[in-house]
Amino acid sequence: MSTKDWHTPISKEIIHDIHTVLDFARENTLSDLYADLPIVSGSQETFLEELQKIPTVSATELIKHKEKLIHYPEKDIRYLVSEFDLDNWKDLFLYAQNIDAEWDTVADEVAAYTPRVAIMTVPLSWQLGPMFYKTCRKKNVPVSVLSPRNPPLITQLIKETEAQMVVATSDVAEDVFNILKSEGLQEQVRLWHIVAPLNKKVTIPQLSGDTSIEYHLFPGIPIGYTNPSSKQDSLSFLPSPEYFFEVINDCCYITSLKCHTIPLIRFAISTNTSVDQDGHITIGHE
């Protein structure tokens, strides 16, 4: 183990959660995707060593199993997509998500900011709308979901509905903010929630109000975020508590701590990874 290697601190709860997820994945009668997972045993001291006997998996390898990813009982799921960019449509695969899954970070933000209306404007092909709608509905906050291709229209909706929370990509947030600013309305949006692809460097614009940056592995799979009230470096984030993180030889792997419809187990998310003393994960991009 390199001195730079790191993992989420191991506790009894973490071990319990990982055992639960591994059992769930291995014994899933609906999919043999993880049928060959080895049994992980060991005490708190030896658990990590046992866990790391499980082979890691990458997105490329997961694509090979794409047929196995879409045969869950469809009454209980919705589908996410594996790609952010339309350019990569040839590599696209569908990824099942439980119909009841909510967007936990957005739920927390809606509770904290109690916006009059929450607007989301990310590419509709990302399939985040149902999760956003369900999350906001639970807090009785009306939503509007708009194509990001028409910032003036988005701005008009923000103005007319008095929306105070906007979920957007960084470039659209900047476009919309600039239009608002040109009309003297730059203070209207109190929280900008920026959805950023993990595998792509994004420039976070300077916006009035708070800015929360959330990194998604696939659209709809957030794995890290920054504190809404801070202006973090865009490449650095706090790891999501929904995953167990390992950094080994600069590579970062995640394991689900919840029984997601398709759990990720030692899934490689990046190379060139480092962790600072505060537990912020930094991912270098080319």
Place this chain on the structure above:
Amino acid sequence: MLTIPTDTEPVLDELQNVLKHVLQSEYSDFYRNHLAQSTTNNTFPDSILSWRTLPFLNREEMTAVSVWNRTFIPQTEVEAIRSTSSTSSKKPIIAPRRTAGNYGDAPSKAGIKRQVSFMSAWYMSELSRRNAGAILMNMSYPETVDDFKYAARMIFLFKAESISAFPHLVIQLAPYLRNEGYLEEIKTVEMYGDRCSRAQRDSIKALYKNPLIFQNYSSSEVAGIFGISCSYAKEHNLISFHIDDKKFLSEFIDPDTGKQKDPHEPAELVVSSRTTEQPFPLIRYRTGDLFLIEKDHCPCGRGPLFEMVGRTVADRIRFMSGEFSILWIEEGVAACSTYIENDFEAHYFEGNADENPDSIARPYLKIRVRPVSKNVRLSTIAKCLSEHIYINSHVTYADGVKRNFFLPMIIDILTEPTPTKAEKKVRLFHHLNK
């Protein structure tokens, strides 16, 4: 014969309830202002005829006030805020919505389990589809050729049996589905939004190898689908539907005079809400859509079958990234009066899919204009028009090109002065991309 609700039917009580709901509202005074000149009381209306003394509601009155000034329920009960299609006007109607409403369960009834929808109210339709045992994949409205390729790939991966989209979109999508080898797997085509012409219907049936086709009629401001296809219409290859008369009172008027008109000839539909379930109940709303009775007595038992035959102002051409509205072209031409006369022709060309798979998705528009003098270069006119003609609610043609929206526009000369050969045609799309 068209069934007109009689005065003895519950409709009068329902209309009274709607009127009380809006006039006594603590949330909005919209209708108190709108109906200020009307004489109403607790027993109004006492007849359908008296209801018709109320003034019409039109689009401009709705857009003149903010969405919250048109919302008659507590804000926390509003589930979503919709805008009328971003391609339908410069100033969209922003409308509050509740899930209540019929989004159609026809795919489920047809045994369809997987549908891809390009409908913007998907987050609501998803619920009704799911309740009926089907799963919905939502796609954004394709605006570029890459969007179409992506959409076709998604439909293929999802193994969708049904698609739900605007009629022109269904046609434009076909070549891309063919490239995926999936065109003939589509069993059901559900259309909404725009009118589907009979020619479009025939094209779709030919392209998709005879799928089950049906059209629902909906609008954002009315909140949901209120024209619903039936088994008879589907079996007989009709693109007509029944109006949801449980939730709406329909009237048909002459669009020019506003007088009642028998819809055995094209007549404009006017709707009034019979329930208060929607955040903004409609009172005599002029839809701007022209309807014709196709069949007086439908064997399904739901009254007459209507066909939407056009709009009161047939003024727009949709394409994959927006639309060309005659009004907007007029405004654009007027704004370029330094270079051209206030006079033009607009021609729309659509390709033949058999010759070129992309051609259906690549229509083009030719605008023929009259320069004020021989000294005006066509490229100057093209630049001016591109900056003043809108292709959707807020986007000029020039903006659209920058954003990779796709519709070639050709500027041509209407009459003398005759341009030089080099100037005869300026392909604006390419010009702007230089």
